[in-house]
Amino acid sequence: MPSIVLWPITGSWQFLLQALWTTIVLSVLSMVLAFAIGVVVGALRTYGGRVLDLALGFYVDSMRAIPVLVVLVWTFFAFPLVIGHSLNVLTAGVIGLGVHLGAYMAETIRAGLTSVRRGQMWAALALGMSRIQAIRTIILPQALIRMLPALGSLFVFAVKDSAIASVIAVPELLRQTQVVAGNSFRPFELYTAAMLAYFLLCFPIARGVDRIYRRLAHLGSS
């Protein structure tokens, strides 16, 4: 086994740190997009009637069936042919990851919304609130707290899936690690360091969200 050296990492630390930042930005943005999709799709499937439920269920189940890699590659290479102009890699990455994760988010949010008893919706309507108001001020806040653990694991998924965006050359951590590993011929040090970086990113998210949830769990019970 050749000796382990640190110069490939220390020599490019700014480059790699920049890449780590891109990974964080990419994960957060795709999580935000997924959350927006999830709230709309989840709410419409729960309260929007049968036709919407079936139509949006088709989107959700399709995303559960198609790999992220395929969604990303399609978004970056094929989608621009449909709309007629090219996307930059980061945009394509956020859209691909967000649309894919959005389906899982929608299911999580739907489960959260249905877990709040129906009587609460009726009570809100009886008080003269509109459905949207009732969802926004009564149902969703409780549902969100109950969903916290699931949201935490989805966030971990967002970080891990962001590494797949390396396939369409988004300059995130895995991609730039490949670049440095290729230039320095030290794959062991570089890939191991990247592995540690992802672990240090994901593990605290999972544990932190669990901890926050234990603090807040009582707010979600009714």
Added chain:
Amino acid sequence: MNLDWSVVWNNLPRFWDGALMTIWLSIATMVLAIPGGLILAFMRLSRMRLVAKPATAFVEFFRATPLILQIYWVYYVLPAYFDVQLSQMATAILGLVCNISSFNSETFRAGIISIRLGQWNAGRAIGMTDAQVMGRIVLPQALMRVLPALASTWVSLFKDTSLVSIISVADLSYVSLKIRTESFRIFEVLTAMAAIYWLMGYPQAKLVDWLHRRYKVAE
């Protein structure tokens, strides 16, 4: 945009081979990851810290890092630094098995813990050894309970096999991306790739939903 779908029809046999490889990889991985997951779960449940801690570390590590990086790591590091020569296929399966075993182990562990302690006590009271109670009473019930969760993992695994294309294992995505570069019919080939994954994955997703309804645990 003028489309020419003939590239898809002309390459159907290659897509077919790729799809078979995807299915084969999923089955091979799951066949190995079920015993792998069980072993890890038993280790984590062990009272001996020397057995439990390494298993915990293994599981947490593989669950908190991206699979695509794990595959790269196995691919570049094992041959160069530990003098282990594996074929691309073996590398792919090794990466997938470590990852899926970790997820399975959490599923099994949850299932085993979910069986009430009273059943252990009852088993011991009628003179069974701990191994007998586990094998005949706890595990069969636990496995039934975790069947829906295992099925969900199966569908994720089916999708995740696409990542082995990065180390040139000729699965559906590798074959499709190759046909794309050869033919330049980007839109048609990529859409066909998505459609084939959809055709295979959609019924599986629906089956998982059915399993979840059918085997729902009512407490």
